[in-house]
Each structure stands twice: as C-alpha cells, then as structure tokens.
Amino acid sequence: MLIAIALGISARLRLRLERDLVVSVVRGFVQLLIVGAALAIIIDPDTPLLWSWLWVAGIVVFAAVTNKRRAPAVPRLFWIALAANGVTAVVGLGVAFGLGIFPVEGRTLVPIAGMLVGNAMKSGIVVADRLVDALSDGRPEVEARLALGQPWTKAARPIVRSALRLALSPQIENTKALGIVFLPGAMTGLILAGVEPVDAVLVQLALMYLILGGTATTTAVTALGTVRQLFTVDHRLMALPRSTRDVG
Amino acid sequence: MSDAPPLFSFDAVSVGPQDARRLNVLDAELPAGGLTVIAGPSGSGKSTLLRLCNRLEVPSAGVVRHRGVDVAQRDPLELRREVAMVFQRPVTFAGSVHDNLREADPDCDEARCVALLERAGLDASFLVRDAGELSGGEAQRACLARALATDPRVMLMDEPTSALDGRAAAVLERLAAQLVDDGVPVVWVTHSQAQLRRLADHVLLLERGRVERSGTVAEVLDHRKR
Numbered sequence: 001m002l003i004a005i006a007l008g009i010s011a012r013l014r015l016r017l018e019r020d021l022v023v024s025v026v027r028g029f030v031q032l033l034i035v036g037a038a039l040a041i042i043i044d045p046d047t048p049l050l051w052s053w054l055w056v057a058g059i060v061v062f063a064a065v066t067n068k069r070r071a072p073a074v075p076r077l078f079w080i081a082l083a084a085n086g087v088t089a090v091v092g093l094g095v096a097f098g099l100g101i102f103p104v105e106g107r108t109l110v111p112i113a114g115m116l117v118g119n120a121m122k123s124g125i126v127v128a129d130r131l132v133d134a135l136s137d138g139r140p141e142v143e144a145r146l147a148l149g150q151p152w153t154k155a156a157r158p159i160v161r162s163a164l165r166l167a168l169s170p171q172i173e174n175t176k177a178l179g180i181v182f183l184p185g186a187m188t189g190l191i192l193a194g195v196e197p198v199d200a201v202l203v204q205l206a207l208m209y210l211i212l213g214g215t216a217t218t219t220a221v222t223a224l225g226t227v228r229q230l231f232t233v234d235h236r237l238m239a240l241p242r243s244t245r246d247v248g
Numbered sequence: 249m250s251d252a253p254p255l256f257s258f259d260a261v262s263v264g265p266q267d268a269r270r271l272n273v274l275d276a277e278l279p280a281g282g283l284t285v286i287a288g289p290s291g292s293g294k295s296t297l298l299r300l301c302n303r304l305e306v307p308s309a310g311v312v313r314h315r316g317v318d319v320a321q322r323d324p325l326e327l328r329r330e331v332a333m334v335f336q337r338p339v340t341f342a343g344s345v346h347d348n349l350r351e352a353d354p355d356c357d358e359a360r361c362v363a364l365l366e367r368a369g370l371d372a373s374f375l376v377r378d379a380g381e382l383s384g385g386e387a388q389r390a391c392l393a394r395a396l397a398t399d400p401r402v403m404l405m406d407e408p409t410s411a412l413d414g415r416a417a418a419v420l421e422r423l424a425a426q427l428v429d430d431g432v433p434v435v436w437v438t439h440s441q442a443q444l445r446r447l448a449d450h451v452l453l454l455e456r457g458r459v460e461r462s463g464t465v466a467e468v469l470d471h472r473k474r
Contacts, residue, residue, distance in 0.1 A: 147335075
C-alpha cells in the first residue's frame with residue numbers, strides 16, 4: 001500500500017519516477033530473495049565456515065569495486081579501497097569474535113561483516129569522491145601552498161581534514177541519535193524475535209561501536225591513500241576532472 | 249652584457265599532448281636580471297611557461313633551466329622557496345594575515361611580518377586582519393608579502409593585476425619595480441600592451457605556444473608595427 005502511495009505521489013506531481021519505483025521494488029525483492037536463499041545455505045550450521053569467510057571476502061571485494069566505480073579519477077583506488085575495507089573487516093571481526101562478543105558462526109559472521117563493511121564502504125565512497133571534487137575546486141589554494149614550498153602533505157591537509165569530517169559526520173550523528181530518532185535495525189529485529197530489550201540493546205551497542213570504529217578506519221585509510229595518488233612525487237597536483245584552473 | 253647564466257632558459261620545451269600542445273618546441277632565454285614580461289594573447293602559453301619555472305608544470309619534452317641548472321634536478325620544494333609566485337587571483341588562507349605569512353615561514357615573528365607587509369605596501373595594522381575580508385588589492389599585496397616570506401631570489405607574477413582596479417594595479421606595478429631595484433628579478437605575465445610598455449626591461453612575446461619575438465619593448469613592439 002505504501003508503494004502504491006509513492007506511485008500515486010509520483011504520478012500526481014509528474015515526477016516520472018513510477019518506472020524507477022517499480023523497478024527498484026521488484027529488483028530489491030528479487031535480490032533479497034536470491035541473497036536470502038544463498039545465505040540460508042552459507043549460514044547453515046552444517047555448511048563449512050569457509051564459505052562464510054569467502055562471502056565476507058566477496059563483500060570486501062565488492063565494496064572496493066563500488067568505491068572505484070564512484071571515483072574513477074583516482075588511480076589505484078580499487079587497491080586502496082580493498083586495503084581500507086579489508087583492514088576494517090579484519091580489525092572489526094577480530095574485535096567482535098576475538099573478544100567473544102559474538103560466537104564465530106555463519107549466522108553471525110556474514111551479517112556482522114555486511115554491516116561493518118557496508119557502512120564503512122559508504123563513508124569511503126564519500127571521502128574519495130569528495131577529495132577529488134575538493135582538490136579540483138580547491139586547486140588555486142593547493143597550488144598557492146605548493147608554490148610556497150610546502151610539501152603536498154601540508155598543502156592538501158585542510159582539504160583532507162574537511163573531506164574526512166564530511167565523510168564521518170553522518171555515522172557520528174547516527175550514533176548520537178541512537179534510540180532517540182530511530183531504533184536501529186539489529187535491535188529492532190532482535191526485539192521482534194523475542195529477545196529481551198536490554199540484551200538487544202547491548203548487542204546493538206556493540207555493533208554500532210564496531211561500525212563507528214570501522215567507518216573511521218576505512219575512511220581514514222581511503223582518504224590518505226586517495227590523496228597520495230592525486231599528487232606527483234615532485235609535489236604537483238595532478239590534472240583532475242572538473243578542474244577550474246585557467247591556463248594561458 | 250652580463251656573463252651570468254640566464255634566469256631561465258627553455259630548450260625545445262613542449263607541454264601537453266601532441267594534438268593539444270600548450271607550448272610547442274619552445275626555445276627562449278630570460279635575462280638574469282630586471283623585469284621580464286611574458287606577453288601574448290589568451291591561450292598563447294604564458295601561464296604555462298611561468299609555471300614551468302617553479303615546477304608547478306613539467307615539460308613533456310625539452311629542458312627548463314634556472315641559472316644553468318635543470319629544474320628537474322632541483323628539489324622542488326627548495327626551488328619553489330627560491331622562485332616565489334603570485335597568482336592571477338589572490339588566494340588567502342583561512343585566518344589572519346599573520347597566519348598567512350606563517351604558512352610561508354612558520355618562524356616569522358611579528359617584527360619580520362611587519363617588515364614583509366611594509367615591503368608589500370601594507371601597514372602593520374593588517375597583521376591581525378582576517379585575510380578573507382581584505383579587498384582584492386589588499387589581498388594581492390598580502391599574497392605578495394607571503395611570497396616574500398620565503399626570501400625568494402626570483403618573483404614570478406602571473407597576471408597579478410587582472411582582477412584589480414587601476415589604482416590597486418598601479419600599486420602592484422610599483423612594488424614589482426621596487427623588487428627589481430632590491431635585486432630580485434621579476435617575471436611578469438600580461439596580455440596588456442600598455443602594462444608591458446610601463447614595466448618591461450625585456451619582453452618575450454608568445455603566440456600559440458611559441459616565441460614570436462623577444463627583446464626590448466622597442467624591438468618587440470616596433471617589429472610588430474612594421
């Protein structure tokens with residue numbers, strides 16, 4: 001019914017989003033069914049845990065591919081994003097399972113890795129994309145600093161800081177708004193499944209802090225790796241798309 | 249004529265891909281002293297040539313030398329401190345004018361900063377002013393002071409008056425002449441013939457990425473009249 005309302009609004013306001021809405025509903029339905037069927041096999045207690053780890057590896061690779069697609073101007077971004085998301089997955093899962101917060105099973109490994117890498121990936125994409133735009137638009141200031149004899153690390157610093165803040169702010173704000181603006185999905189799901197609210201809250205908190213830490217890690221590694229690729233070894237800013245520099 | 253090596257020499261320098269050269273097998277020498285003006289129409293390669301001097305650009309072919317030394321062999325950070333630059337549009341950094349000067353020289357104490365400001369035609373009161381609130385002319389002079397903070401031996405000026413009114417432009421021209429008198433050669437880019445006549449000891453005239461003519465003002469402009 002809510003989808004029908006959305007379709008009605010689109011038609012009434014002539015947004016021409018009806019086709020996209022229907023496609024997204026059908027795609028989402030089919031994709032989730034497929035993923036659900038695959039997950040049912042992967043996380044079955046009788047299925048070797050290796051398959052869950054392979055699924056996690058696939059998530060990390062897919063995150064890197066997605067990051068590269070969204071910021072194609074950055075050389076070697078696939079490898080940077082792979083390292084960034086990989087570090088997040090290793091450290092985050094190491095904390096989650098190494099400290100015994102969750103048992104190591106397919107049904108915990110895959111969803112936790114998905115949440116960790118999925119959220120981290122979003123911030124990684126934002127920071128890489130933002131850096132390309134900000135360095136392109138901010139070329140005059142960057143080159144004014146380079147012209148003073150500043151190394152690229154110093155010349156780019158204000159822009160890197162700004163991009164990091166922009167990429168991390170949403171996750172930080174989400175964590176601040178926990179329980180006030182919205183009840184997060186994991187907690188909601190657990191409560192719906194009959195778990196005691198306090199236990200559900202503790203699980204959610206553990207996840208949120210893992211996600212926050214993982215997002216910060218991925219964002220920082222992606223930012224530092226990306227900015228390095230956009231400068232030459234002799235401290236020049238490379239040509240970037242949408243550069244506003246006028247050259248006579 | 250001085251035996252000093254040219255301030256900059258360009259040996260068969262090209263910049264850009266084969267089908268879109270911004271400089272095209274260019275040969276030129278800029279004299280060791282005085283004020284050299286690089287002039288030409290928009291798109292002739294003036295700014296590109298200037299940016300080769302402090303290695304903000306690199307040639308795709310050919311060699312750029314500063315006082316006889318290939319700039320590619322120099323440490324780029326050291327080169328840029330020695331060969332300072334003022335850009336077409338003044339770019340001030342966040343913070344006060346004092347903060348801006350300290351970006352160039354972190355050890356710049358108040359006394360030195362005031363001396364730099366005076367050299368750039370600004371009084372001491374500008375030190376605490378917010379750099380983002382300066383007028384165009386004031387900002388450009390603050391940028392000049394900032395560039396001078398590295399104790400440069402050469403000053404590159406890329407159309408520094410194009411965004412300024414007549415009065416502010418005249419101040420900057422006087423400051424450039426003063427730098428030359430102080431022993432700091434200046435390389436000034438312009439597309440204005442009137443400005444060229446007022447400033448130049450030596451002229452390099454570019455056209456479509458190549459040198460059309462070089463010499464004194466009379467040699468370059470009288471040649472064009474014929």
